[in-house]
Amino acid sequence: MPKREHLLKIGVSGIRGVVGEFLTPALACSFAQAFGTYVRGGRVVLGRDTRKSGEMLTHAVASGLLAAGCEVVEVGILPTPTIQIYVAATHAQGGIAITASHNPPEYNALKLFNAQGLFFNNYERAELLDLYHQSDFRQATNEEMRRVVTDYASAPKLHVDRILKHVNLERIRVRRFRVALDAVNGAGAMITPGFLRDVLGCELQAIAVDPRKPFPREAEPRPEVLGEIAELVRHCHREIGFAQDPDGDRLAVIDENGNVLDNDDVLALAVDVALGRLPGDVVVNLTTSAVVDDVARAHKRRVYRTPVGEANVVEMMQATNAAIGGEGSNGGIIFPAVHLCRDSYTGMAFLLDRMAETGETISSLAARLPKYHRRFGKVAYEHGRLGPLMQSLETRFPAAELDRSDGLKLLLPQGWIHVRASNTEPLLRVAAEAKSAQEADHLLKEVLRLFGA
């Protein structure tokens, strides 16, 4: 069990918590009513991932939206990017996805989207939170009450059609790629098998594609928990394996040898595909590898860096009209020509398209990327320690170029170090990158030593 203060979080990132005693239906209902008030009634799209609590929360959220005078369009269990695209394509006033993304199954949360199907920006979130705290809600009368309509069918097609505009479908289909999938019994289970098999013409071997069953592994597709699909890839001679998180925005990739690719390398491959097709720059967060800089440089494009968090990346992408962006370590690829959101489906299509185009294996495509070594660490966070720790880092590396936009990032001749407080857990996250494994080890060890960990 996490510490008590992390069982429920109501803040600028919305509402998230352990369902039951903490994240109650009344809280979800009130928050939804605040949202319905913020979007001034109108049509709101409502979907969810496969968490057991999703159905209960769907009813609570629908109640709050209706009470604010909204019409509710229920799209059922769908990946978050699919819901976002549906919001934008159907000109709704907003959308809510009930998902705690990569968090464990006892958690759930509301992801909030504006009329463009984008995550609320920081200003929108702050205003919504004020409305919530003021309990200053629109209260529809019986006459103003709208209804709940369902549309389970049309969202996946909208999503797929957008992706297909940006890949060469014929050359993917003729290859009849042998593909493995682990959808963690999440929202991806609803559409990913059809996407890979029927749309992209793959020969599919899938596990964890039953949306009624619990998550068979940890929800976040980290390399350590992807043993089963890696084994499947090896055993069934797959050319590539894909693993999703419960709401289908994050993607992990397994090569034909059963090795989980580094997420930064996956992002770099996607960046290479996107920049080959479209003009525009690249936006990534501070913790993303320099491999992205190398790829962008080869296309003569610029890389913008933002604090960690999808909303930050998205905001900068809007501001710079970027061609592609993402958050390397999180397995997130954001390709705005499809939609300005993290989308595992675009990632899958891009990689298969590149394999079809080059005839190369995924492992050899990854091997062509400049090699960097990354190390990650966690240190228990205590309030008040962060400042002194950062100062000690500065003292230890006096020649470093500093970026203080999210914790502290030190750019060094041999690589970089990034230290920041986690948004969701009581942890300091430490990342270090260098050209050699030895140097990367050394940088991480140095930080942990300074932090007394």
Add this chain to the structure above:
Amino acid sequence: MAQQTAKLLRISQVGLRGIVGTGMTAAHVLDFASAFGTFLEPGKGVIVGRDPRSSGIMIREGVVAALMACGRNVIDLGIAPTPVIQHTIRRMDAAGGISIGASHNAAEWNALKFFGRNATYLSTAEANELLDIYHLKKFSFVEWDRLGELRGEDGALDSYLDELASVFDFDALKRFRVVVDCCNGTSSLILRRMNERFGFGFTLINEKMQGVAFAHEPATNKDMVALQLAPLMKPLNADAGFLFDADSDRVAFATEDGTAVSEEMVLPMLADYLLPRRLGKLVITNVSSTALVDEVASRHGGQVVRVAVGRQATIDALSSYRPEQIALAGEGTGAIMMPQFRFVYDGIASMLALLSMMRERGEKLSAIVNSYPKYSILKGQVPLVTQRIPALFTLLRSHYRDGRANVLDGLRVDWPDRWFHVRVSQTEPLVRIICEQRGDPPRDLFDALMERVRSFA
């Protein structure tokens, strides 16, 4: 007038009731339904249904979420008459049920009615416990992997009709030509199905269920019967006409000659029909209903037990007798419970009992109505500041010392051929005055009372 003074929200032993948006909000619904999920005995499912008001969907969503969060499996009947919801609670051996609907109130109102496992309304003790849980806001939410599930249920209406068919002689009753004003409520669901499945020939008006615009106020009283239903009786050559409220638990009627009959007549007529047929000799009603019921009861050796006005007092009275002692219970509003249906207010069953009475007596409905001695009732209301209420009753009691006083609910004073009752409305800041006399209207008594109350206020 009622609109201006009506309270917008009432949370009481009777449940949750209010004008949606201005008084009753989603937050109230979530908390009250969570309290109910916490209150019920553990384990079993909960039956939910609603009347056609537009706000019913918002409330249903909130109720379902709260019950699921309490680990309850929810069986949603959708738009369903309250008696059908209650029937389903028993049939499915559920822990209880919630009927979402404001019954005889105008469309902008809504309410939650709570039923326990025996499918009757909660007793006062139970209702108090529910209220305590609501106010404490300590709800028994379960862990994420034990949340309840939601499903529908198709057979509820037919099973309810099977039960009615086992008590009433449908083959005989379907020969009557009956016109029904459904007032855009749920009764059309039952009556259409009776036409379809059993060959009844109900002619329905205002049969389309409406979320916002009811054809008229869905109250079961003489004035509402007179509006549209009574004028149709002769042109349609009907034997009887009935009017139901939005959730079908109350009934009022018109006779074949086009007369809108006082809603007060339903109780004494059903007492007259049921008392000779049943072992039980008790008629439970409140202190405001007609004295005709006493006269009818005494003819059959029955006895009238009078309790305070309001559903809660009647429910509590029921539980203080053995079921077999009771012939029926009800109000002057046309809300009647019969023991055959395990004490559920049921307008449809009441209608069928009246039709059975017509068949067995072989008489026209007007002839039955006119066979009773004439009682005349006058009703009025005066606004009053709440603080002054006790002094008013003291004053009135000293004025009318010669009658027999009953202070169960306000003040009722009885003389051999007439009575009055003055009480405070449960829903509005008003004093209600009601006078009845065997024979002609007690105009003198009524005017004097109105004057006294007005000058006092």
